[in-house]
Amino acid sequence: MVRAVSGVRPRVDRATLLAWTRDYGVYVGVAVIVLFNIVFTPNFLSLENFRVQAVQVAPVLIVALGMALVIATGGIDLSVGAVMALSASAIALYLGYGPVVAVLVALVAGAAAGAVNGLLVAFAGIQAIIATLALMIGGRGLALVLVPRLQGIRNEDLRALGSGSFLAVPYVVWIAAVLVAVVVFLVRRTVFGRGLVAIGGNRRAAELSGLPVRRTLLLVYVLCGVLAAVAGVLTTARLQASDPNSVGVLIELSAITAVVVGGTPLTGGRVRIAGTIAGAVLMQLLVATLIKHDLPPSWTQMAQAAVIIGAVYLARDRRRT
Numbered sequence: 001m002v003r004a005v006s007g008v009r010p011r012v013d014r015a016t017l018l019a020w021t022r023d024y025g026v027y028v029g030v031a032v033i034v035l036f037n038i039v040f041t042p043n044f045l046s047l048e049n050f051r052v053q054a055v056q057v058a059p060v061l062i063v064a065l066g067m068a069l070v071i072a073t074g075g076i077d078l079s080v081g082a083v084m085a086l087s088a089s090a091i092a093l094y095l096g097y098g099p100v101v102a103v104l105v106a107l108v109a110g111a112a113a114g115a116v117n118g119l120l121v122a123f124a125g126i127q128a129i130i131a132t133l134a135l136m137i138g139g140r141g142l143a144l145v146l147v148p149r150l151q152g153i154r155n156e157d158l159r160a161l162g163s164g165s166f167l168a169v170p171y172v173v174w175i176a177a178v179l180v181a182v183v184v185f186l187v188r189r190t191v192f193g194r195g196l197v198a199i200g201g202n203r204r205a206a207e208l209s210g211l212p213v214r215r216t217l218l219l220v221y222v223l224c225g226v227l228a229a230v231a232g233v234l235t236t237a238r239l240q241a242s243d244p245n246s247v248g249v250l251i252e253l254s255a256i257t258a259v260v261v262g263g264t265p266l267t268g269g270r271v272r273i274a275g276t277i278a279g280a281v282l283m284q285l286l287v288a289t290l291i292k293h294d295l296p297p298s299w300t301q302m303a304q305a306a307v308i309i310g311a312v313y314l315a316r317d318r319r320r321t
Helices: 002-040 047-072 080-097 099-123 128-146 156-163 171-189 191-201 203-208 213-239 251-261 273-292 297-320
Strands: none
Touching (some): 002 251, 002 297, 047 080, 047 171, 047 191, 047 251, 080 099, 156 213, 171 191, 171 213, 171 273, 191 203, 251 297
């Protein structure tokens, strides 16, 4: 009898450890990288370095927020980088009408791209990975048709948006913080937020319970497109240039990594916004650390791939335990 009980305990302890690692490992990872940089990276604790890191992580975090909503439904959006490129092209094309008009057109372009994804997934029944892969390719191609080469942007209002600050905090960071608050409110306080999680948990059961599954999925992809467009606008404003060849390239990898490492499973049915924020910070610090220690950019991509594989493995092992 004692042996039977003692034989069960390691299994339970292992399951508990895996669950804790999946839910809170991202915070440990951030702490480890911060401690490493404090010891080995000169000037890491300077205010200027914190400002730079915050500005650089903001677009990734904004895209990751939209990706978290999509993944919570059991889907995925590979087109976010192309949507950023489309929004950058819209800024360049419509800036002559004023920065407000240009930004609005960029956001409408992002919403339209998200609506295309949502219609294909929710109404046409196409798998999310296929639908968004098609837009990833076609969307960037369209952006290159609209603005075929690097185009400089000279506008003081956009420059202020990308480089200005309020109370010593960059506008980009303020915008990211507001969007985090909005997404948290949607997920925790609205029927829409509970519905998207229910769809990810069991779409068939959600349909039988009377939830507007198709409409919810459509809105989720539209929101993801709008958030990607916001990230594209902020990136363009900061760089003072529109370059569809480079804006948003591989950001889908960073966003997916931030979401999964933050504890949101790729199978859907759950969303962790705080974990997504920590995941975005973790990946930014990891990339910055590798660069500061003179490692080539290819290492950052391999590191991101290794992190996401590890996170997915932990989630998979926990379900099997």
